[in-house]
Amino acid sequence: MTSSKSRIDSKANRLFRRLALNTVITLYFLIIAGGVVRSTGAGMGCPDWPRCFGSWVPPTEASQLPSNYKELYGAKLKGEVEFNPVKTWIEYVNRLLGAFTGIMIFLTLLASTPFLKSRNKHIFFFSLAAFILVGVQGWLGAKVVSFELLPVVVTLHMLLAIVIVFMLLYLYTWAEYAESSLKLNSDSKKTISRIGLVVMTLSLLQILLGTQVREVMDEVIAKLGYGARSEWIDSLGIKFYIHRSFSIVVFALNIWWIAKIVKSEARESVTVKVAKACLWILIAEIATGIIMAYMGVPPFAQPLHLTFAILLIGLQFVVWLVVNGTKYLKYKESFQIG
Template sequence: MTSSTHIDIKANRRFRRLALNTVIVLYFLIIAGGVVRSTGAGMGCPDWPRCFGRWVPPTEISQLPANYKELYGAKLKGEIEFNPVKTWIEYVNRLLGAFTGVMIFLTLLASIPFLRSGNKRIFYYSLSAFILVGFQGWLGAKVVSFELLPIVVTLHMLLAIVIVFLLLFLFTWSAYAGNILQLKESSKKAIGGIGVLVITLSLIQILLGTQVREAMDEVIHKLGYQARNKWIDELGLNFYIHRSFSILVFIVNLYWINRIFKAEGRESIAGKIAFACFWILILEIVTGILMAYFGVPPFAQPLHLTFAILLIGLQFVIWLVVNGNKYLKYSSDIRLEKSTI
C-alpha cells in the first residue's frame, strides 16, 4: 500500500464524517429556525450581531437600559416588550448558525486533499457551500433589519435548501468513493426522471408552505398569539392550495417509492432511504393535520418544516444514488486505490 493511497483513504473517511455531521448540524439549525418562527421569537434580538447591544443576551429586564423601548421600539413599531425566552430562542438560533458555519469551514478544509487526487469539483462544491453559508448569515441579518419581510424570509429558506443539497451531494459522493454505496443498474432512467418530478413537487410544496407562513404572520399580527385556534380560519386561499397540493405530493411519492422497491429492492440503499421517505411523509402530513385542526400547536410548526426539508433532502440522495454512475463518478481514483489495499 502506497503512502498516497493511505492519505486518500483517510482523507475520504475524514471528509465523509465531517460532511455527515455538518448536515446533521444544519438540520438542527433548520429546527431552531422553525422554533423561532413558531414562537414569534424572530425579533427576540432586535439588533444584529449583538442582542440588545450585548454579546451575551440579558435574562431579565433589569439588565436593560431604562429607555430600551425608545432605543428599539421605533424599529419594531413601538410594540417591543422584553421576553427573555424569545430573546434566548433567537440567540441560540444565531449560535447554531455560527456553529454551522464553522462545521462547513472544517468540511472545506477536509476537501483540500481532493485537489491533488483528480476530484477538484469536490473542493469547489465545498467552497461553494462555505460561501453560501456566509451569504446565508448575511441574509439572516437582513431578515432582522427588514423586520421579517416575507420575501427575505423565503429566500433565507430556499438558500438553506441549496446548502443542504450541496452537503448531501458531498456526503453521498464520499460514501460512493469509499465503496459504501452499491449501485444497481435497473430502471435508472425511469426512476431518475420521476425523482426530478418528486423533488420539484416537494420544492413547490415548501414554497407554498412559506406563503402560508407569511399569511399566518399577518394573522398573528392581527389576532395575537393567544388566538391560535382562529389562525387557520383567517389564512385564506393560500392555505387551501397548500393543503390540496399535499395530496398530489403524497400520490406521486407513493408511486415513486413503489417503483424504487420494484427496481432496486427494499434492502438496497435506495430502497431503505425510500422507506424512510415514506414515514417522513406520513409524519409531515400528521403535523400538518395537527396544525390545521388542533389550533396550530407550537411544537408542530418546526417539526412540519423539518420533515419537509428532511424529505426533500432524502429524495435528492435517492436521485443521486439511482443516477450514481452519471453524477458521482467524477473520478475513480479513490475507489481504485482502496481496492488495491
C-alpha cells in the first residue's frame, strides 16, 4: 500500500516539475515574441483587443477589410492606421502565445492541487498567484493597446512579466532542487546570498533603465521612421549612455559573484553550472547591446537583448534560491499529511 502511494506521489511530483519547466520555457518564448513586436513596430498591428480588426483570425490583405477600415480604427490612432499584414500577424502570434502561456500556467495550477493535502500548501498558492497574475498581465496587454503604447503601461507590463517569471522559476526550482544546495559553511552561504541579492537588484535596475531607453527610442522612431535605424542611437541622449555605462558595473559584480560560487566546495553542483550559464548569457546580452549600438539597431538584436536580460535575472534567482536551499526550498515530504 505504501509503495503504491509512493509511486503515485512520485508521478505527481514529476508531472508538476515538467509542467512548471515547460511553462517557464513557454513564458520565455512569449517574452521573445513581445520583443519582436516592439523591435518591428508591430505593437499596433492589431488596433483592437481581444479581436484583431474586428475578427478572431486577422486578414492577410487589405481587400479583406471594410473599405472604411481607416475610419473605423484610425480614430484612436490619430488617423495613422495603415494595414500591414506582417505587423498584424506578428502581433496576433504574440497574442496567441499569451493565451497559450495562460493555458500552461492553468495546467501547472491543476498539477499543484495535490500539494493542498501536504505540508507544502504554499506550492499551490504560488501556482494560483501566478495564474491570477497572468490574467492581470493579459489585462495590461489590452491596456497597452488602448493607451497606444503608453510608456508607463509598457514598463508595468514588463515588470509583471519578470514577477511571473520569478514565481514560475521558484516553483520549478523547488520541485527540481528541493534537496540540493551548495555544501558551504554558513558564512560562505550568507556572503554569496547577499552578493546575489545585490546582483539581482542591479540587473533589475539595468532592465528598467533599458525600458527607459526603449521609450526614448519610440520617440526617436516616431520622428525619424524605421528607415533611419542607423541614426537612432545618436538621438537617444543621456539615458542611453547611463544604461551603457551601468552595464560595466553589472558585468563586474556578476563576475565577482560567479567567481565566488565557482571557488566554492561544490564545483560540480547545479549552482556552479547555472552560475556559469549566467556568465555566458551575460556575455551574449552585452554582445547584442554592442551590436545594437554600433550596427544600426538590427531588428533581430532587440528581442534577443531583452530575452537575455530576463533569462539572466531568472537564472540569478535560481542560483540564489539553491544557495539558500534549506531556507526557501525545504522539502517537507510533499504528500505527507499533517
